[in-house]
Structures are given as C-alpha cells and as structure tokens.
Amino acid sequence: MATEAKFLLPDLESEDAAPFWAGTARGELLVQACGACGRWRFPPRPMCPYCRSVETKWEAASGNATIWSYVVPHPPLLPAYAELAPYNVIVVALDDDPKIRMVGNLLASPEGAINEIDPASIVIGEPVRVVFQQIDDVAIPRWVRK
Amino acid sequence: MSGIKDRVAIVGIGQTAFGKGLEDTELSLACQAISMALDDCGIAPSEVDGTASFTMELNREVDIARNVGFGDVTFFSQVGYGGGAGCGTILHAAMAVATGQCNVAVAWRARKRASKASRPWAQTPQRIDDQWQWSRPFGLGRPVDEVAMLMRRYMHQYGGTRDHLANVALAFRKHANRNPNATMYDRPLTREQYMEARWISEPLCLFDNCLETDGALATVLVSADRAKDLPQKPAFVHSAAQGLPPQHQTMINYFNDDPLLGPSWAAADQLWRESDFKPADVKCAQIYDAFSPLIPLSLEGYGFCERGEGAEFTNDGALEWPDGRLPTNTAGGGMSEAYVHGFNLVLEGVRQMRGTSTSQVENADTCLVTSGEGVPTSALLLRN
Numbered sequence A: 001m002a003t004e005a006k007f008l009l010p011d012l013e014s015e016d017a018a019p020f021w022a023g024t025a026r027g028e029l030l031v032q033a034c035g036a037c038g039r040w041r042f043p044p045r046p047m048c049p050y051c052r053s054v055e056t057k058w059e060a061a062s063g064n065a066t067i068w069s070y071v072v073p074h075p076p077l078l079p080a081y082a083e084l085a086p087y088n089v090i091v092v093a094l095d096d097d098p099k100i101r102m103v104g105n106l107l108a109s110p111e112g113a114i115n116e117i118d119p120a121s122i123v124i125g126e127p128v129r130v131v132f133q134q135i136d137d138v139a140i141p142r143w144v145r146k
Numbered sequence B: 001m002s003g004i005k006d007r008v009a010i011v012g013i014g015q016t017a018f019g020k021g022l023e024d025t026e027l028s029l030a031c032q033a034i035s036m037a038l039d040d041c042g043i044a045p046s047e048v049d050g051t052a053s054f055t056m057e058l059n060r061e062v063d064i065a066r067n068v069g070f071g072d073v074t075f076f077s078q079v080g081y082g083g084g085a086g087c088g089t090i091l092h093a094a095m096a097v098a099t100g101q102c103n104v105a106v107a108w109r110a111r112k113r114a115s116k117a118s119r120p121w122a123q124t125p126q127r128i129d130d131q132w133q134w135s136r137p138f139g140l141g142r143p144v145d146e147v148a149m150l151m152r153r154y155m156h157q158y159g160g161t162r163d164h165l166a167n168v169a170l171a172f173r174k175h176a177n178r179n180p181n182a183t184m185y186d187r188p189l190t191r192e193q194y195m196e197a198r199w200i201s202e203p204l205c206l207f208d209n210c211l212e213t214d215g216a217l218a219t220v221l222v223s224a225d226r227a228k229d230l231p232q233k234p235a236f237v238h239s240a241a242q243g244l245p246p247q248h249q250t251m252i253n254y255f256n257d258d259p260l261l262g263p264s265w266a267a268a269d270q271l272w273r274e275s276d277f278k279p280a281d282v283k284c285a286q287i288y289d290a291f292s293p294l295i296p297l298s299l300e301g302y303g304f305c306e307r308g309e310g311a312e313f314t315n316d317g318a319l320e321w322p323d324g325r326l327p328t329n330t331a332g333g334g335m336s337e338a339y340v341h342g343f344n345l346v347l348e349g350v351r352q353m354r355g356t357s358t359s360q361v362e363n364a365d366t367c368l369v370t371s372g373e374g375v376p377t378s379a380l381l382l383r384n
C-alpha cells in the first residue's frame, strides 16, 4: 500500500539560491561568483568572504567534476528515501574549481534512479558529469560517469 | 585580570537515570538533575544567580528557576549548535562567575528522545530554504550520513579502516561495562559483533552511532575561593574555549578548503594557549562521540597526534582504561553510557578529577572534555 512518499526539495524562492535553481531548470550548473573579485563561492550567500563585496553574478560551470567522497545510507530514513535504500550520495569537486564541492548522486544513466550503481564500484577521484532530473518543479543536478 | 584559569570550579554534579521512554517530563528531569547537583555541593537553590544551557534545550530558564526555587538570576546564557554546546555552557558559566556577573551558576542539559527536538532531521520541511537544500534533497538526510561522508574521505586520504572505528566502539563499551549507570552496562560488545552489525550509512554501522537516551545532567559552578568550603573536591576550569573555523558549514562541512580540518582545531588553539598543560600531559579524556569518526578527528584537532594519525592512534588499546595511552570516555561516552548531547562527558570529567569514576585513571590531574566535532564546538580542560 503506497503512501505518497515525497522527496525533500529546495524552496525555489530561497533568497540567495533562486538563481541556482533557475539555472538548473535551464540545464545549466551555475556557480555564484563575486561581482568585484570574481572568485566563486558555494553555497551562495550575500557577501564575498574574500573581498566583502555584495555584488554577485552567476557563471556556468563546465559540469565536469570528480567524486570527492560518497556514502550509502540504509534505513531508518524518510519514507521516500527508505524505498530506494541502499542508494548512494556523493560529494563532487568541480573541475573548474576543485574547492567548489556539491552533494549529489551517481546515476547509471541520466534517467536512472539513485540506487542503480553498485556502491562497491564507486571510486573516489573518478570523473563524472552533471545531468538534471526533474522532480515536481525542480531540476535536481545529479551525476553520471564520463 | 587575565583569563579564567583555575578561578572557577565545578563543585556539584547531578544526573537522573538514563533510559528510553522515561515517564517524567523533560522539565521534571532537568529540575531533578539540578536539584541533585545543588544537594551534591550543599548550596541552596535561592543562591543560584546564573544559568547556562543549550539553545536546543527545551526547558527555559524561567521554568527551571520557578521550579527549583532560584533567587534573582542575573546571568543566563544559551550556547548554540547542538552537540557543540556542552563545554561552551561551562565556559559561559565560568566566565560569568569569574567576572562577577553571578556567584552560583548552574549549567545543564535535559533531553527526551520522544520529544520534538530529538530527531531534528526527521522534521525537515519538504521544501527547504536554508543550508540543508544543498544536501538533504539528495538523500543525505541524517547526521550519521553527514559524518559518514567525512569518514569515507578520511579513509581515502589517510587510510583509516573499520578496525580503527571498532577500536573506538569497543573501548567505550568496555568502560560502560564497568559503569552501573551506563545504558550498556550489562551488554558487552565483541569485534565480531561490530563487524557483522547492520549498516546505517556505509562506511558506518550501528555501533558507530551514539545511543538515543532520555535523561538530564547538571553542574554547579562557583569561584575557587568558595569551592574551598564545599564538601566535594573541586574540578577547576583550567581552560575552556569555543571553536568556529573559517568558512565552516555546520554538519555539512564540505564546502571549505579543507573539510577534514574541523572546529576542534579552532577550539584547541585557544584551549592550549591558556593552559599550563600540553596534550602530552593529559592522562584521560572525554571526547564527544555522537559517531565514532569524531574520535580520530578530535584526537588530531586537540593535538594528541599529527594530522591523519587519529585512526592509528586508537590501536593497541590506546583509548582503554587502565593501561591505554589516553583512557577516553571512561563512563562509556555517548556510544555506550548515554547520549545527552555530550553533557554526560562533562560530569565524567568531574568524576575523574574527584577520583570517583568507575574507571578511575590513576593520578589523573587533568582531563580534557570536548563537545561535537563537525559543528561549531567547545572544549574544556579540568584540573584538580
């Protein structure tokens, strides 16, 4: 008997993050950059910690990255995630700037689920590229092997 | 006036029973622990004029004060960041006493796992507008997942193994097996049981996790002068510090230059700067252990070994009473005594200074107590 299991999703109106999610909706992985010194930062925030400028712009990342670490959660989990467990969660480091890391999942294919990769096959350092999966009104960035 | 070194002491301690589904309310548990701590040092509740607790503590000062019967309270403080707060409450209370903002300070923590605040991760709204939007939608939902991510990276970078984490779990369980108040008092743990346990978040298994506990603990702090006239041997606050490093993100600290350099490092700098002791002088420690990986990370942060050596440090029974290099969590810690947001570690530190631990370290003249690694944290060096 299936209750409607819901994935957690970002609030697309989040003050500092709205441009990021607008980007994923267009198939772009955007990173916030300082409007003054140009350095990238993630997660987005109003002030540049390097030069204190509040001018911001958004720049497209290449979408190429490497796996920095990963875990394989097992229950107890929220229902939507428990149904898929065990699945993988990865942290990737962007090729454009390896200090910019994002949490995601490794998929077998762009349409795949987060539990299709054999966790024993995941290697820290392996190259991946971004894909976007639509869940409700959100385009979630996830990753496939290159 | 310079610093707080040895100017304030913990003179009273009290704790309720630990358990699951305790009948008393959180407020009742808090009041009982505070009442016992006051009786322990023979101070009347009407003398209490300072308080410190966690921002996550659900019992407000006003409710504690009108139940236990405090007088005019002139200092009340709350410290943030969950498990990072414990030693910080002692620091705030000690600073308040040392500077004359109050004379008798109470610091406490009470918690029931059934209460709303016990499993904050399960309360995440479906639409997330804060820092958790960068991790939880992907199924990185619980603190154990967040710490497991760092541990996997640690294993890759430094070669730590599950055997090292088992060293941690087994050492604390042995100590709990000597402590009749510990949840796991009569439950021994073998390496085989550890290795065969179910996964919670690979690479972490069930026994890498702390317990979920109902209970309350409290301490009473007064000036060193006043402490001389009280019945219990004082545990002096020799040094204490909070720690929030640059570019830190609480629990999901993957976004700074060096995620394995946690808040311990920031707290340790200040802690040792103000201390007459060095890490090599410390004969016992109570290290925050919501999850086993926090032990190697904290051992490195507080300077007991070099970076990347924290896992190796746990070999050869180094954390075990009585013969280890650094008997750690001598009452069983969060993993085997009780998980009351690490506040039970403070009380065990005090017992080591009194000489009343069930795994008493011989000639222990100082004890390190730490709060959560991976969150803005705090630490405490007690001496007798």
Ligand SMILES: [Zn+2]
Residues within 6 Å of the ligand: A034, A035, A036, A037, A038, A039, A048, A049, A050, A051, A052, A053
């Ligand atoms: Zn800038």
